[in-house]
Amino acid sequence: MEKIDAVIVGGGLSGLACAYRLADNDLQVIVLERGDFPGSKNVTGGRLYLEPIKPLIGDMLEGAPLERRVVRERWSLLGDNNSLNIDFTGERLRKTGHSYTVLRATLDRWLSERLMEKGVFVIPTKRVDDLIWEDKTVAGIVSGEEEIPAHVVVAADGVLSFMAEKAGLKPKMKPKNYAVGIKEIIELSEEKINDRFNVEKDEGCAHLFLGDVTKGMFGGGFLYTNKDTISLGIVIGIKALMERAPTIEAHTLLDDFKARYEIKRLIEGGNTIEYSAHVIPEGGYNTISKLYGDGILVTGDAAGFALNMGVTVRGMEFAIASGIIAAETILMARQKGDYSAQTLSSYEARLRETFVLKDMMNCKDMPEFLDNDAFFTYYPKYFPHFVEKVMWFGDQPKEKIGQTLWRELKSSGMMSFKRLKELYSIKNI
């Protein structure tokens, strides 16, 4: 059977971005998606940062159904019964489309429709079961009874990537390198969202929570405003969840989070209309899979391209960029008529020149740094505590504020060697 140019396994953002670039160059491409339509198996927090991918995407996202432009960045430290927030906004955020909240069933589906207009076959409800091998080279895929021979296979099949695993490119998945995100979509009118989050039409808010939300486990809570829904959820490290004593049923964490005073008012009157969960790569640079083999490239979550930077979490722009760079690599390989690992290795070389591997490399020590109980228990407990001490006016004359603060800083251990060492170590991350 004659080979087509490329088979892309997975109609998520990296697979679709890859197909988009290939279609612009008239290659024969098939995208296989196991869901009813692209996006139907995807879950995001989440938001997409546009600036990093602007030089790469051309017109790909022109007219895309993005939800809201994030103009308000919030972080909260949640103690047991108090909390402290930072709320940032700025003209720069408001005037540029810096990042946008998105819903994947909407965005991915839209992008796949654009691809079909370009003549790309995006075939839904097709689970890919295996790779075809010729000697030691990947030469296509098997889906049910069908075989599709191709010069190159792009494993864009998400965090669990069975294709990268079958190709021997993916390290064994260890609990400490992954987290699970659990999310509800809560319906709320556009006006209510604008009012409750203090934003104007089409403007949105991204809010991360640390502390009591995960009961001391690695992870946090998130809230993103969409057009007329809210994405509210939690992320927990799988290893932390497994090791916690006493054990907690993962799904109850989100209920407890929703019941918090800080959240309750924000979602009041809103109906939950979807419940979802997805695994997230958390290992960073050190747990990225091998990115290429003979006749195969690995992109997006499948490769482990996701980055928890502590203050924000990124993934989708890495997926899109890696998909496009994979496409450019395939175009080059096609010109040479050679899809060997040696030729395809330029994929990794290119990624190293872009933010994809540069940012991941820069943050390579972040997972280890964040693997510290203090961020999930100690700091979220004490920062709100200090504020409460300073802001409480009781029936006795008020002590000097500096004196209160000094005593609390000392007695909480905030000035201990351990804490200072933590502060000192931020220069490395």
Next chain:
Amino acid sequence: MRVDEKLALDAFKADKESHIKINNDICRTRCKIKYCLFVCPGHLYTYNEENNEVVVEFAGCLECGTCKIACIEGAIEWQYPKGEYGVQYRFG
């Protein structure tokens, strides 16, 4: 809202055959903690004392993969549901 009520909000197309296979010999002999019983966001795993076995309600699977990763003894054989089946997110 109970977790089964939350799952009822999602669109599922259930296959007759489970995409999750559990090797209960491993559960019985090697696995003491049975992580699957509490890590699953759908709370789909239960332990049947009578038969001394772990069972999963695969039809409500959100396809996240947490159990596959948490089952460090390798008792859970997990693959994606066949095309046409499983959860279909409308928002994602």
